[in-house]
Amino acid sequence: MEVTGVHHAYRRRVVLRGVNLRLGAGVIAGIVGENGAGKSTLLKILAGELRPGRGTVRHQGRFGYCPQQVVLNDALTIRQHLEFFRAAFRLADIRLAQEMMDVLGFAEYAHERVGVLSGGTRQKLNLTLALMHDPQVLLLDEPYQGFDWDTYQRFWDLAAGLRDAGRSVLVVSHLAYDIERLDELWRLADGVLHGQETAAA
Missing domain, CATH: 3.40.50.300 (P-loop containing nucleotide triphosphate hydrolases)
Incomplete structure (x- = not known):
């Protein structure tokens, strides 16, 4: 850039x-x-x-953008967000997004509505949406x-992996x-x- x-x-x-x-x-x-x-x-x-x-x-x-204000709809589940962005990015699947969810530790919330999630989990989803098309x-x-301390460390490990790639x-x-x-x-x-x-x- x-x-x-x-x-x-x-x-x-x-x-x-x-x-x-x-x-x-x-x-x-x-x-x-x-x-x-x-x-x-x-x-x-x-x-x-x-x-x-x-x-x-x-x-x-390609570029990904994670704004400070999360770009989420409280009425939709995490999975619905991923499918919506999959269509927007014209991706064949959400495999990379699922990998990000595993790395960031929130895969078990896939079917929860965003409106009931904690601020940290919403931010994890916000970051995943910015990464799921491999920018x-x-x-x-x-x-x-x-983010809690563990997620904060995972974030920097993820960033280092992106740099190495x-x-x-x-x-x-x-x-x-x-x-x-x-x-x-x-x-x-x-x-x-x-x-x-x-x-x-």
């Missing part, structure tokens, strides 16, 4: 002032910043959900909200947790990205 000169403003409030970013294959990268710095706005632009004021975003291959680029906005993972958070797991780290401040050192780098 390559991002060049991305600007965005909400009326007179300028949020992004020329963001440049290159995300290569086989990388786990992070973007951190204060609340209100524009992280979610940037991720929406990268995912194509929001059009930038100016600038360009180029993707190669080359994965964009994650605060992806581990509501040549995928690109971009995690956006307001805090720089576990930066030793990251290959690249940027801080979003004053509308631009600033490179930071990481233990992995």
Whole structure:
């Protein structure tokens, strides 16, 4: 993914002032910043959900997007969500989604309505929906909200596996947790990205 000169403003409030970013294959990268710095706005632009004021975003291959607000229907079961997204992604089956459910530890809830699930389980489903079509680029906005410690560790193991398979993972958070797991780290401040050192780098 390559991002060049991305600007965005909400009326007179300028949020992004020329963001440049290159995300290569086989990388786990992070973007951190204060609340209100524009992280979610940037991720929406990268995912194509929001059009930038100016600038360009180029993707190669499939991408997955896990927004901070879960994209779920409380009246449907987990299985119904998977089938709905299978049709949307034009997948032959939900095999990969079932593997993700096993990895994240919520397969036993497949026939439960989403409305009765805990926040952590809803977030696991949100992440699974972003991964079930095997994207080359994965964009994650605060992806581990509501996870317990075991699931949090499984998340990072999953991210490492994606990197080892040549995928690109971009995690956006307001805090720089576990930066030793990251290959690249940027801080979003004053509308631009600033490179930071990481233990992995």
